[in-house]
Amino acid sequence: MRHRHPKWTAIAAAVTALTLTATACGADEPADSGGPVTLTMSAWSMKTTPEFAKLAEAFQAQNPDVKIEFKEYDAANYDTQLTADLAAGSAPDLYVLKNLKNFITYQAGEQLLDVSDVASGLGDGVNGLGNYKVDGVTYAVPYRQDSWYLYYNKDLFAAAGVTPPSEAWTWAEYEKAVADLAAGLKTAGSQAKAAYQHTWQSTVQGLALAQTPGADLDSGDYGYLAPYYERALKQQQAGAQVDYGTATTNTLQYQAQFGTQQAATMLMGSWYVATLIAQQKKGDAQPFQWGFAPAPQRDASSKDKPVTFGDPTGLGINAAIDEGKAAAAKKFLTFVAGEGGATALASIGITPATLTEPVTKAYFGVEGIPGDELSRFSFTTHDTRAENPVSPHTAALQNILQETHSAIMSGSTPVNEALAKAGERARNEVLESK
Amino acid sequence: MSTTTVGGPPGTGADRAKRWYRARRSLQGVSFVLPNFLGFGLLTLGPVVALFYVSFTNWNVFGKAKWIGLDNFTRLLGDSSFHRALLNTLYYSAFHIPLTLAVSLGLALLLNRKLRGVAFFRTAAFFPYITSIVAIAIAWNLLFSRDAGPINQVLGLFGVDDPPGWTASSDWAMPAVIIVGVWREMGYYMLLFLAGLQTVPPELHEAARIDGANAWQRFRNVTLPCLRPTTFFVTVMLTIGSFKVFDLILVMTNGGPGQSTLVLSQYIYQKGLVENRFGYASAISVVLFALCMAVTVVQFAVNRRRNA
């Protein structure tokens, strides 16, 4: 403020100063090193999301001096609630970075402690760790790294007389299989569609970004999405999958679409494995044989290590943490990202960031997980790229691409026109504005 | 207590008494407003003033807010998404305000009578407002479904060959949202009109009837003028509510397809809570505020002229 402002501005400034000064929360119990420490940690839907309690339990078994207490958040509005808490200085010591899109906000806002020492101790075996490195400093570690698979219903494949995938398909092979399935299911008198594509932008854009060489969100050039959109549109026009308008107006749920055998194949993240098993057990999903294969590839060259996408879920330490607790918090971070945490997570059907032999064993030891070769291959071998590469522009660009997605899939705007407009908007509204 | 002479005794003391009387009335007036103002000023006005300040900064929730003068506002001038959201908001309001006003007043007139079962109909009219908004969005989306939706089936019966795609079409999504908006809120405003209708003196109607005025004339010349404070209130609330429309659009179309139903409140939400650019979001809020106030002040002026 260079010059004097009118009185009301001064008042406003005073009010703001009062309200915006986030005071670092003061008198927490001073924890002397070695004594019992209580760490608070964010979590959501604890009743249906066992991963948090599982991690804490496994950690406490090895470290009885450290107690983890959870602060529960809303699953859908996690970031809003957490942002408010951080701004008000009432956030927990450890908090989960639910997706990669908002990591940069917390990092740039200096809300995360430097945990480079934890990262260097972990080595290279942790998938997705590099995402949390900004200017050489690591601010969080991943504990789960989901990635996208092609789920398929073995019973429906058999009914349609189509050979199920035996290795990573190329998109051409996938398209042929979908066409065969559509015809085969019809002849077999089945109501099921060949595929279900959920309404999210990621079902098209995620793989396009991961698999296309040179594709870059920050470039403002979205031509790389075109073949993926044309394929999706072609399949819904052919009736091989439910069209976007029907899926949105009927609020279709992917769990019910695949789980009640409305579709023979579906691209979805690895989290769905545990959900489907639970639903089959509970009766929400029908009993049928299924498996998961790598997502279809651009060409055969990547078949040995299929390229797919998915954001890691990370854990960071609140920059305002009590100094005496930082050591214990880092110990916990080392545990969750390492083999110990990974095995605990795998034992409840979650795909952890560290995938060593014991972890894989624990994962396929879970009752109900398809143990066939292809499913094993899909779990252990993949090159998973981030859905939301870390950049200050990502959140804004994904907003634009989400609008582009609904414009294209609803048939409102032709593919090339919509993508050109998305690029123009990205350059105009986001990229050149900083 | 209030035995102070209203006219005041003649002579030198009169002016002083008058002033004393006025000061006392002012003080009493303030004492009425104060209990509410204490809560309102502290809890709402304070943060709102802070928002005005934030609109001149680049505040992103964390860290310090840096004063950047009018930068946020000059950026708005070139922001095509903002223009789109502004136009969509005006589109929505231009239809939603008069339609809701007409339908809710009609409903209130229809249900302002002793009629068997009227309590049921009043409750039914209010039901859309209390039904969970998520359920409303899902059910209306089903009704609007392009191929199998009941609405298009009815249109088909009337010979419409190429029925609109409603919420799945960029041309028809806004009309669909407007329809649901009117449907949802008419019961709410009906309630306010019902309360207002109780202030219309029945003997004025009787007198007009005796003078030979027909129903329309009685409505124009008796009901409407007596209803003016209520109409003013409803119009202002409806205007602000339409300019600020948010949750209905969020659950029904989420602004899509494309940007066809993107409105200002949603854009504010995107920029603020999704992208954490609260400085920019605050600047858009200030524009929205100015828009509402401009319309409200015009309504105030018109209302005052009519009353005069």
Added chain:
Amino acid sequence: MAAPHTLPDLATPDLPPTAPDAPPGRRGGRLPAFGRVLGYAVLAVAAAGLLLPFFWMISSSLKTNSGVFSIPVTWLPDSPQWGNYAEIWRISDMLTWLKNTVFLSVVVTLLQLFTGSFAAYGFAKARFPGRNLLFLVYIGTIAVPWQAYMIPQFIMMSEVGLTNTPWSIIALQAFSAFGVFLMRQYYLTIPDELCEAARVDGLSEYGIYFRIMLPLSVPALASLALLTFVTTWNDYLGPLIYLRDPDLWTIQLGLKSFVSEYNAEHALIMTGSVLSVVPIAVVFLLGQKYFVQGIATSGLKG
């Protein structure tokens, strides 16, 4: 919307000036039977249209979870899952949520009725410098979207330690500008002469408010009470930000806990939503007669 046939009677309120409680149905003879049947038919069709989404809610609450969204839509479930209505009480803290919601709604409504109507009297009938400007400020704050200033507000509330207590919601909702505006407009319709006469009779301003204004404004108070009650009952974003402890959750917040990361209990959400509407519907049915039971102001004019 209104059929022209019924219009002749539309403009006239049915309340005779002296006896607001005239027995219903007395004047039916004035409307030809045919018109009455037609009127009811129109109303019945309209009511069906109004209640359809609510019907969908009930129907979904009687389905299995995976049956809620299916193509084609089933409006009547084949085997109604009445068990959902028992299940929801068993697996969730519905009772706690209900208690919290009732507490918040009642306290907020009472406070809003009192502070709102009290301030409204000041704005409508008293005179003090800056009155109209202050009133415009009240309306102005309605025009600012809450999602834009909720974070500064949250920081402020957290400084005074109100977050994560029911008092935060009460403090935020009880002083809203809406109630002040609504009541002010109603008071404007009450003739100033009435107040003047009362002043001459020796009534203080407070006396006028309590003895004259309040009794006269029952319909407005009833609408304000109902609207405030419903708003607080159905509020989601406010409790989401301020009430974190599951013991403090309201129904709307609690129902969202059926939505977890990768799945949602849609049938139970709809069961809970139906249950949550019932109390409001009862309040409305009981209260609705007050909306039309004002004492005709003109009767007191002379």
